[in-house]
Amino acid sequence: xxxxxxxxxxxxxxxxxxxxxxxxxxxxxxxxxxxxxxxxxxxxxxxxxxxxxxxxxxxxxxxxxxxxxxxxxxxxxxxxxxxxxxxxxxxxxxxxxxxxxxxxxxxxxxxxxxxxxxxxxxxxxxxxxxxxxxxxxxxxxxxxxxxxxxxxxxxxxxxxxxxxxxxxxxxxxxxxxxxxxxxxxxxxxxxxxxxxxxxxxxxxxxxxxxxxxxxxxxxxxxxxxxxxxxxxxxxxxxxxxxxxxxxxxxxxxxxxxxxxxxxxxxxxxxxxxxxxxxxxxxxxxxxxxxxxxxxxxxxxxxxxxxxxxxxxxxxxxxxxxxxxxxxxxxxxxxxxxxxx
Amino acid sequence: xxxxxxxxxxxxxxxxxxxxxxxxxxxxxxxxxxxxxxxxxxxxxxxxxxxxxxxxxxxxxxxxxxxxxxxxxxxxxxxxxxxxxxxxxxxxxxxxxxxxxxxxxxxxxxxxxxxxxxxxxxxxxxxxxxxxxxxxxxxxxxxxxxxxxxxxxxxxxxxxxxxxxxxxxxxxxxxxxxxxxxxxxxxxxxxxxxxxxxxxxxxxxxxxxxxxxxxxxxxxxxxxxxxxxxxxxxxxxxxxxxxxxxxxxxxxxxxxxxxxxxxxxxxxxxxxxxxxxxxxxxxxxxxxxxxxxxxxxxxxxxxxxxxxxxxxxxxxxxxxxxxxxxxxxxxxxxxxxxxxxxxxxxxxxxxxxxxxxxxxxxxxxxxxxxxxxxxxxxxx
Numbered sequence: 280x281x282x283x284x285x286x287x288x289x290x291x292x293x294x295x296x297x298x299x300x301x302x303x304x305x306x307x308x309x310x311x312x313x314x315x316x317x318x319x320x321x322x323x324x325x326x327x328x329x330x331x332x333x334x335x336x337x338x339x340x341x342x343x344x345x346x347x348x349x350x351x352x353x354x355x356x357x358x359x360x361x362x363x364x365x366x367x368x369x370x371x372x373x374x375x376x377x378x379x380x381x382x383x384x385x386x387x388x389x390x391x392x393x394x395x396x397x398x399x400x401x402x403x404x405x406x407x408x409x410x411x412x413x414x415x416x417x418x419x420x421x422x423x424x425x426x427x428x429x430x431x432x433x434x435x436x437x438x439x440x441x442x443x444x445x446x447x448x449x450x451x452x453x454x455x456x457x458x459x460x461x462x463x464x465x466x467x468x469x470x471x472x473x474x475x476x477x478x479x480x481x482x483x484x485x486x487x488x489x490x491x492x493x494x495x496x497x498x499x500x501x502x503x504x505x506x507x508x509x510x511x512x513x514x515x516x517x518x519x520x521x522x523x524x525x526x527x528x529x530x531x532x533x534x535x536x537x538x539x540x541x542x543x544x545x546x547x548x549x550x551x552x553x554x555x556x557x558x559x560x561x562x563x564x565x566x567x568x569x570x571x572x573x574x575x576x577x578x579x580x581x582x583x584x585x586x587x588x589x590x591x592x593x594x595x596x597x598x599x600x601x602x603x604x605x606x607x608x609x610x611x612x613x614x615x616x617x618x619x
Numbered sequence: 620x621x622x623x624x625x626x627x628x629x630x631x632x633x634x635x636x637x638x639x640x641x642x643x644x645x646x647x648x649x650x651x652x653x654x655x656x657x658x659x660x661x662x663x664x665x666x667x668x669x670x671x672x673x674x675x676x677x678x679x680x681x682x683x684x685x686x687x688x689x690x691x692x693x694x695x696x697x698x699x700x701x702x703x704x705x706x707x708x709x710x711x712x713x714x715x716x717x718x719x720x721x722x723x724x725x726x727x728x729x730x731x732x733x734x735x736x737x738x739x740x741x742x743x744x745x746x747x748x749x750x751x752x753x754x755x756x757x758x759x760x761x762x763x764x765x766x767x768x769x770x771x772x773x774x775x776x777x778x779x780x781x782x783x784x785x786x787x788x789x790x791x792x793x794x795x796x797x798x799x800x801x802x803x804x805x806x807x808x809x810x811x812x813x814x815x816x817x818x819x820x821x822x823x824x825x826x827x828x829x830x831x832x833x834x835x836x837x838x839x840x841x842x843x844x845x846x847x848x849x850x851x852x853x854x855x856x857x858x859x860x861x862x863x864x865x866x867x868x869x870x871x872x873x874x875x876x877x878x879x880x881x882x883x884x885x886x887x888x889x890x891x892x893x894x895x896x897x898x899x900x901x902x903x904x905x906x907x908x909x910x911x912x913x914x915x916x917x918x919x920x921x922x923x924x925x926x927x928x929x930x931x932x933x934x935x936x937x938x939x940x941x942x943x944x945x946x947x948x949x950x951x952x953x954x955x956x957x958x959x960x961x962x963x964x965x966x967x968x969x970x971x972x973x974x975x976x977x978x979x980x981x982x983x984x985x986x987x988x989x990x991x992x993x994x995x996x997x998x999x
Contacts, residue, residue, distance in 0.1 A: 519828030
């Protein structure tokens with residue numbers, strides 16, 4: 280943090296700012312929802328309006344905008360002007376990133392913090408800088424694993440630079456996501472990210488055999504489901520993989536059947552690596568498995584729909600009563616589809 | 620659901636009082652709290668903190684009074700001209716066209732002679748949407764609306780990928796801003812301000828494997844932006860190549876309904892993402908989305924109202940979750956959710972007017988907007 284941030288002197292009291300004409304804010308008619316600004320904020324923004332009007336782009340503008348965004352991280356004009364000033368001065372943009380590191384962690388829920396970094400990285404056009412940013416976002420996510428802005432920024436970095444070389448930006452993503460899921464298997468942001476990395480962003484280096492990738496990913500999801508059967512994130516991923524690869528849900532029937540029993544002791548003694556059994560003590564039957572099996576029957580159509588309806592009824596009346604309305608809707612919809 | 624305890628009353632007076640209090644003036648410290656608390660879910664789950672965003676606060680407050688049916692008594696006709704005038708003061712003109720800014724925070728005093736915005740006092744897309752709806756709530760006649768200028772502004776915000784940026788010269792471009800652009804064109808009933816096909820392609824790219832839509836094409840499914848996507852696809856008029864029924868395939872629709880329904884948790888409230896906790900604002904974003912998909916039936920209305928009743932703050936207003944502090948954003952969206960999903964067998968305190976889920980306005984306000992915002996077409 281630089282000295283001017285701790286300085287309590289108003290800009291109006293500083294001789295080195297005497298050449299700037301401060302411009303008070305226009306208040307307008309009978310301001311609706313007026314905001315009672317602090318004296319410091321009012322003073323700094325008066326000088327900022329003066330600077331913008333004069334068009335000055337200099338080191339002291341960086342100090343002024345830094346002061347304003349510290350008081351109000353969402354002041355997008357201050358961010359915008361700061362960025363233009365950095366470019367006009369030919370400033371060291373990587374130094375700007377480092378200056379902003381702590382600030383970003385403290386204000387990680389402010390959009391502008393991440394937009395600023397995005398602009399800097401776009402201007403830098405450096406994969407090495409992007410790699411440093413991946414490391415930075417990983418540190419931020421270690422503190423708040425579900426922060427939407429941080430994830431968005433990381434996803435933007437990967438797609439924008441699209442560096443799929445050996446050891447490139449994409450290279451470490453899958454292993455990193457696995458680490459996050461080791462820590463919290465219910466981290467939906469991590470599951471979503473995995474889907475982006477493996478499926479939604481094209482074919483990664485080494486992933487050219489899509490059938491093999493499909494098998495690996497399906498096995499990965501099944502292992503995680505075995506660990507925590509009532510985790511919707513893992514089931515959504517599994518469904519996503521099947522839909523993306525156009526694999527019929529029915530291919531997983533023997534797996535899901537292990538999860539619809541009410542007593543885990545019924546699991547077979549021989550370990551079947553393709554069909555991992557639920558972990559001991561898991562709450563069974565698993566709602567997501569019942570839902571999945573009903574979807575299998577519905578897809579098969581014809582007389583199988585009756586079996587789906589039986590499952591939906593059991594979900595509505597016994598296993599997932601809080602979503603009774605949804606299961607009733609599925610029954611109506613399923614029967615209508617069967618008649619059509 | 621007959622085993623549920625009967626609902627306490629909806630504290631209408633308390634909620635109206637919070638709206639009035641916020642309209643009458645925000646102390647600085649309050650706004651500090653607001654800007655940090657709202658940043659993750661400010662209008663559509665995005666971020667423009669209220670420090671610079673008076674207009675959004677005003678919209679939530681006016682919307683709250685409108686839903687509670689007390690606008691006539693709390694903002695009498697005699698007081699309205701100055702309110703309207705404040706909004707019109709935020710309409711700025713310039714090389715990017717015409718639109719509304721979040722407040723005069725970048726406007727210097729004695730600038731009345733120069734209404735042209737500079738590069739740093741440009742209109743804001745989300746604010747323009749918010750201002751048009753607020754003015755409709757205030758029953759403005761829109762004679763001051765620069766319609767060609769607004770369409771020019773919307774056009775200058777459209778990006779190569781079809782999305783719209785918040786500002787014509789920068790800012791975020793995502794589903795929230797794209798939704799606002801679509802609503803603006805729909806309010807004006809004039810689509811010359813955008814390349815509609817490109818916008819639709821962008822929205823479709825935001826669909827995630829879970830069934831919801833992310834904020835941007837690679838983002839995780841999120842309640843607020845799913846609402847933005849669906850409302851946009853529904854508001855956009857049919858073109859030669861697409862219409863609502865073809866913009867979402869039956870399989871996608873089923874997947875989206877499944878994901879939305881799964882977001883209603885045992886508390887009765889909705890979460891905005893898989894494996895997150897319930898938040899009152901997502902009751903609107905997810906609930907209204909289900910309604911648009913013709914699947915409003917899957918919402919458990921009684922459980923939803925029970926959750927809302929627990930989110931009521933004892934001094935008025937509705938909080939994002941039980942035990943939290945109330946704020947205008949969650950108060951408005953909770954009431955909007957209740958307007959779409961009236962609890963059955965509840966007492967009269969829970970009765971709210973019908974809501975247009977696409978524009979997010981009461982039917983009366985939407986009717987007013989439809990009658991006054993589009994350009995008058997000369998009879999031919």
